Amino acid sequence: MKIKYTLLKQDKNSNARYGTLKTNYGTYETPMFMPVGTLANVKTLTTDELKDMNSAVILANTYHLWLRPSEEVIAHAGGLHAFMNYDGPILTDSGGFQVFSLAKNKKKDIVEEGVHFKSHLDGRKLLLTPELSIQIQNKLDSDIAMSFDECPPASADYTYMENSVKRTLRWAKRGKDAHQNERQSLFGIVQGGVFEDLRRYSALETVKLDFDGYSIGGVANDGESKEDMYHAIDYSIPYLPKDKPRYLMGVGEPVDILEGIERGIDMFDCVLPTRIARHGNAFTKNGRMNLKNLKFKEDFTPIEEDCDCYTCKHYTKAYIRHLVVSGETLGGRLLSIHNIRFLIRLTEEAREAIKKDNFVNFKEKFIEQYTK
């Protein structure tokens, strides 16, 4: 079945909203943070561990899975859920972002049909089109598929961005027409960069195509400022229907998640919690903590005393520091568990605050402590 969003509570003092998302694999509360499993695994973690963190939707990546192991292999496994052993909802991105970001320093050719580019694995020439992206996602059998969009750099000028927004709309229509999986929902993506009228135009026209949900893209590219991101949300949100979920793509800094929630976003994803974990860093209420720091050498307390994650219940900063400094993979794994749980818990607390019309206060207090 298609997902169904239900708005349960609108915060009195902001656009923040509390709701539920009914999926093929259960009903989950929003706002939610979605861990990223690019290659059909959230790096170093099992899906049982994700469920222990109270995960809901998780992501997988169309571009990467298309190249390896291929959508055919995953279809023969019975779809992504069976392949990666996850009985929760899965969202696949369209591959659009990867085509543009992985091919960043390489030649790529954007034409009306799609994007010609070279595989980041072996340099093989490839063409990804809106139809092919949807066909791959149909076969992956995720619960939510994303439209194939162009992701221009933050520095793109108005003329480029206007043409790009129009092409993305034509691609969205083509993808929707090609979509053929009744149990899979399809989201449209609002683009338009930093230009208010282009964001409005993109939102209005995308909504006319009637998707199951809407995401705001082009906010997590290199070179965008936080203000650009917040403006992009502000410019787009007013034109999105209240009865559909809104997804801010690629955003996972705690402060940005709260800024997004305040503006009416329901869903977030980001590789940040696992990426900073691999570099020895942890999210904490007092900002990021670098476990490599010498001061943790004999700190036999958890990363956060009041954290309910597996890592904080079983391991100390001194031990994790030892693992990280020694290059032991278990260090990054333990930090990934903490960091993902940190973001999921942040959204859980945000939901409680919204229910009490206390979100703005909650957000300000969190940011004050986090950035102090």
Place this chain on the structure above:
Amino acid sequence: MKIKYTLLKQDKNSNARYGTLKTNYGTYETPMFMPVGTLANVKTLTTDELKDMNSAVILANTYHLWLRPSEEVIAHAGGLHAFMNYDGPILTDSGGFQVFSLAKNKKKDIVEEGVHFKSHLDGRKLLLTPELSIQIQNKLDSDIAMSFDECPPASADYTYMENSVKRTLRWAKRGKDAHQNERQSLFGIVQGGVFEDLRRYSALETVKLDFDGYSIGGVANDGESKEDMYHAIDYSIPYLPKDKPRYLMGVGEPVDILEGIERGIDMFDCVLPTRIARHGNAFTKNGRMNLKNLKFKEDFTPIEEDCDCYTCKHYTKAYIRHLVVSGETLGGRLLSIHNIRFLIRLTEEAREAIKKDNFVNFKEKFIEQYTK
């Protein structure tokens, strides 16, 4: 308290024996396989996962922990058990093997006092002595400490080996005199290379020093043949007391474990299950399986249908192959779980066979299938 070995059943058709090892952290059956946690973690795994595999004693490495994070840090944590969150028994090796193997291609100077060598991390000049090795192990507070021994190469001639065996005996005595941890047992190590009379001499003289257990060393160096290893056991075992555990150091190939058990060995350790896992390989009853093999691309069955490990209960060969081929750490983690459980289960099955006086038959059938 010191460990206590109890011999419960002597196989009628071989030297294989079934017994129990009482430790500070429970009583466990032998023969046993001991997973190796060099840097106070079995690579990629939590201690809860090790317990799920029915682990008993696990290893940690004196040399590595001395350099990082230091025995002082671990002592301040409350010892190795608290530091790494393992409430099962821990054995620490002496550092002797590492001094010789890691410094293999570097200058080292073996003198009566100990071994002068350079750190493999930063080239710092270090001196490890029998007393220092024991002092470090006392502070690590493992349940079983090992004597500091010289580990000559397999190619050493008789004269070198004779002098080395005598030095190792003097070092064993010095280490025993320096040992000061009442809850920690201390094992002596039999050396002597491929020479029958030196193995006998080493065993007889080591036993005179009255250790809590005995290990057979110098069997897992580079360049030793399997026959050399089996002979080394045969030459040593007759002189070891029946009421003390016998530990074959560094051996973890399934066939070698069974050959060791047949000859009267109670304890085994090896990095093999985690090392081959990192390279995409699994132990199976039909020999090693390379998951990178193209034939597993769409094999949606577990590594072994009848395996009770977490990996085989949740994941398919096709998925693990995808992870391994894509360089995802989770692949090595899932294979490590399977491989360690495989060796632990092998010893469990060996124990059942010994109880029924059926060990030789069990061994022959296993080897026939494994090497076919």
